[in-house]
Amino acid sequence: MSAVLRPLEQPQARLVLLGTGTVGSAFVARYQALQQRQLSLPSLQVVANSRIALACEDAPDAALSRARNAQRQGDTPIHRQEVGRLRAGDIVVDATASEAVAADHAPWLAQGIHVVTANKLGNGTALARAQQIGTASAAGEARYGDAATVGAGLPLLRSIRALVAGGDHVHAIEGVLSGSLAWLFDRYDGSQPFSACVREAAAAGYTEPDPRIDLSGEDVRRKLLILARAAGVPLEADQISVDSLVPAALAALDAADVDAALSLLDAPLAERLQQAQSQGLKLCFVGRLDGQGASVGLRALPQGHALAGGSGTDNRVAIHSDRYNTQPLLIQGPGAGAEVTAAALLDDVLNIVNR
Ligand SMILES: NC(=O)c1ccc[n+]([C@@H]2O[C@H](COP(=O)([O-])OP(=O)(O)OC[C@H]3O[C@@H](n4cnc5c(N)ncnc54)[C@H](OP(=O)(O)O)[C@@H]3O)[C@@H](O)[C@H]2O)c1
Numbered sequence: 001m002s003a004v005l006r007p008l009e010q011p012q013a014r015l016v017l018l019g020t021g022t023v024g025s026a027f028v029a030r031y032q033a034l035q036q037r038q039l040s041l042p043s044l045q046v047v048a049n050s051r052i053a054l055a056c057e058d059a060p061d062a063a064l065s066r067a068r069n070a071q072r073q074g075d076t077p078i079h080r081q082e083v084g085r086l087r088a089g090d091i092v093v094d095a096t097a098s099e100a101v102a103a104d105h106a107p108w109l110a111q112g113i114h115v116v117t118a119n120k121l122g123n124g125t126a127l128a129r130a131q132q133i134g135t136a137s138a139a140g141e142a143r144y145g146d147a148a149t150v151g152a153g154l155p156l157l158r159s160i161r162a163l164v165a166g167g168d169h170v171h172a173i174e175g176v177l178s179g180s181l182a183w184l185f186d187r188y189d190g191s192q193p194f195s196a197c198v199r200e201a202a203a204a205g206y207t208e209p210d211p212r213i214d215l216s217g218e219d220v221r222r223k224l225l226i227l228a229r230a231a232g233v234p235l236e237a238d239q240i241s242v243d244s245l246v247p248a249a250l251a252a253l254d255a256a257d258v259d260a261a262l263s264l265l266d267a268p269l270a271e272r273l274q275q276a277q278s279q280g281l282k283l284c285f286v287g288r289l290d291g292q293g294a295s296v297g298l299r300a301l302p303q304g305h306a307l308a309g310g311s312g313t314d315n316r317v318a319i320h321s322d323r324y325n326t327q328p329l330l331i332q333g334p335g336a337g338a339e340v341t342a343a344a345l346l347d348d349v350l351n352i353v354n355r
Pocket residue numbers: 018019020021022023024048049050051052077078079095096097098100101118119120148149152336337338341
């Protein structure tokens with residue numbers, strides 16, 4: 001079945017989902033659950049991945065399942081073809097990690113098409129792209145829903161934007177922004193090598209298939225960029241110093257060889273843990289932005305520190321501002337996982353259609 005948008009008798013927002021992986025699948029499951037609860041949702045017309053686009057008819061789960069198992073069809077970029085059929089007021093949900101899709105966010109907004117995204121490559125890479133997205137959504141009616149990009153829908157971005165809109169001045173933002181690294185340093189107590197914890201996290205689905213993406217700090221850098229820009233700080237990616245946990249010898253390997261070489265992580269991290277424990281401190285992987293600059297890396301924090309609390313994959317973020325100048329505003333909660341991410345995407349979709 002090829003994807004053809006159904007003609008509508010009266011204009012009503014239509015939805016196209018790009019990405020049928022972990023998050024895209026959770027999105028379809030939640031979409032159908034909300035439909036059963038009689039929530040008024042835009043019609044999900046097409047689900048697409050990099051290989052195929054399929055019309056949903058009345059069974060998005062069946063289209064999703066066929067798309068996940070499909071062979072590649074032709075060379076035309078699927079996302080361009082499908083979104084090209086949309087009109088102003090329709091909604092694209094980006095549940096990919098695709099650079100090519102993120103590059104289209106601003107042009108889609110400029111055409112009046114709303115963009116809701118879990119993909120951090122829109123607001124979390126080059127400043128010029130983030131500014132184009134901001135300008136395109138400010139100039140017209142189309143909205144940019146990015147609640148799923150940081151903290152999987154925890155009220156982080158919206159709190160920062162509300163403070164700024166209320167005239168507050170944000171001085172510093174610091175946080176444990178990676179659910180997988182939060183889990184790893186909660187788990188790692190020296191009773192087993194760090195590499196064993198990484199394998200455990202990978203088996204539970206907490207890390208990317210290549211765990212170097214988490215361990216390098218790149219994901220946290222993108223999240224810190226998104227938070228900084230929401231606070232009105234025009235930060236470039238290279239203004240953040242990133243202290244990667246991945247030794248050069250591990251970074252140089254092909255993805256297929258990484259698992260066998262994970263033990264390269266063990267000695268340096270055992271030393272960091274031993275140093276921290278000897279002073280009664282806890283290791284946390286933190287992104288921080290303040291008047292002095294921006295950094296991402298491992299820190300040893302006192303047990304009572306705001307960022308040392310929580311457990312599992314909890315994200316924890318402290319916001320220091322004029323209003324919150326003696327004690328920071330603290331936001332903590334589950335900030336990783338497909339279900340909460342899909343819920344954040346659907347919150348943004350509903351915000352757009354119900355505004
Ligand atoms: N997993 C989580 O818990 C989580 C949490 C928060 C945010 N996120 C973010 O959510 C996004 C999706 O994550 P995921 O874990 O679902 O990834 P995933 O399982 O790898 O799925 C990615 C999907 O994107 C599709 N895709 C790639 N390029 C495309 C294109 N040009 N047009 C249409 N579809 C395209 C892929 O299609 P093919 O299969 O054909 O390649 C695949 O279906 C990422 O940006 C990730 O950082 C994930």
